[in-house]
Amino acid sequence: MAAENHFDDLSEKAARKDLGYYLRAIFFGRPARLVVLLLFIALILIPVIFVISTSFKIPLEIRLGGSIFPQQGVVTINWTNAFENVPLFKFLTNSTFVAVVSTILALLVAVPATYSIIRFKTGGWFLPSWILGTYVMPPIVVSVPIFALVKAVGLQDQLMGITLVHAMANIPIAVWLIDSYVRTIPRELEHAAWIDGYSKFDTLLKVVLPLIRPGVMAAGVICMILSWNEFLFALILTYSVRSNTFPIGISRFIGEHGMQFGEMSAAALAGMIPIYILVFFTSRSLVEGLTRGGVKG
């Protein structure tokens, strides 16, 4: 609506029909917008469609390359092979454990930390900028020290090791997402709770937390997605089926007996499903949580 009205406003200028008018009409007119949108959607969806169709192709056809869609018939052999050759369920349970537990740990630290940083200026200017700094830094920079640390406490190739690292790595993002929610809460509410006899911690639990719950939920979902898809730390900290998360698991197993693209596609899709379901059911609060910071500053 707004865009159309905007166009009406230009009617006076449009009367002159200069070059700008034609350029706008071509690039911002309704059909043009539709084409651009479809292009972007296709760009994002084509790889996914490709993976789906590959997982149902006859293995020989995959090797020959060719069209996106199966020409020689649809088979489920890649799927059955994937589940037979690759311990997919083990990887899925590993990844689920890591994602859920690391997210809970990250939130347990991030919620009180964010609250404390904003309300009580904990860490002055240094802590917030340091947190942002760790978020900006490429993870590969700390991969060696992290490996050394995890090994020093004997958690290498164990689920708890990768879980702790994911929790730590996700804290900055969680702080950053929860930040804008905490800022929207009037301080008077906390003052009232203190006077009503609640400690600062009880105030956080009983008054602040219920009010920032959408933000905490969004942060939690983001943390889970990031943990689920995380590759680098999982690669250096997990060596065996015992602790391999999904992305590492499939990348290693499939490689072991030649590049089985069909099996890989099937396995990758199986790993995508849980996280898609999660996002599907939480997309509303997720979108709200991610856009909030931009609107309310």
Place this chain on the structure above:
Amino acid sequence: MAKLVLRNVTKTFGKTVALKDVNLTVKDGEFFVLLGASGAGKSTTINVIAGLEIPDQGQVFIDEGDVTHAFPQDRNIAAAFESYALYPHFTVFQNLMFPLEAPRRKRTYTKESRVERVKEVAELLGISELMDRYPRELSGGQKQRVALGRTLVRRPKAYLLDEPIAHLDAKLRHRMRSELKKIQQTLGITTLYATPDQLEALSMGDTVAVLNQGVVEQIGTPDDIYYRPVNQYVASFVGDPPMNIFNVDYQGKEAVVECDTPYRVPILPADQSMLAEKMGSCQLRIGVRPKDIRIVPAGDPQAHTNAEVHLIDTLGQTSIVVTKIKNTEIRVKIDSDFLPKLHSTVGLVFDNERFYYFDAGTQLRIG
């Protein structure tokens, strides 16, 4: 029930001085009113006692204990703020229950006694029907009553009420004023009440403190504040409409009011001797309340001066008549039955028994 004491409290926010060397004592069981315009430091005073602000200098005592640096939750006071501060995720009932359910009060109240207390307060404030509503579903006046209710459910050492009935409609405000006073008298709980409304202050307070830009101008009974203001600020702040104050040239038996067309007003013998004793050599000012001026027909021998009727503001039974002598305004409060004609010239008679005398230099009242 407790005594509240502020000793030499100073609080600044950046360059703004919110409180400047404030000394206050609220006696046990007293209804103490902080009266002042917005920005006078009323809320800061309340926040300092509540523990939401730590004074830069000075001390705060509740009873004999120094609580200057104590946390709000350890002070056992209850407060209602002008901004309501209702918990948006709780219903009215839950809001009222919240102070009673604090972990530290788990032992004080049983579940039944809490509910009973909440019902009692809701009844009193006329919010029983709103118990299941959320704050966003309430009007401003209803929110304010819930906020007040959340304060009154407890029996703390003191109630701190920051303009708690400012957003109620006139009729309800009037009722709440007497209700609050009654509750306070029944419970005997020390109450500190901030308001910019002098009528509230004078009608409710046992003691009133007039604040002006972070300074306590005067502390006294409502009578003291109204009849014996210590300085020009208190005299003109209290009383509606404000007192008329003129620069005069004092000439013994009479004073010449300085304006475009100077006129003379006689001074009572008693005042003459008082002034002779206390005035010294200062520039004198005379203050006279609008109700202590009478309007007579122009040219009446009683009249001290003539003035033009500039504006008439009728408030039902009484009216405020703003008269002008050239550019000097004089406000007169009279019975609406005897209104002069607009823009007509009338005579003004000043009641010299009700004069207030001020030192123009120090602004202090003489006498």
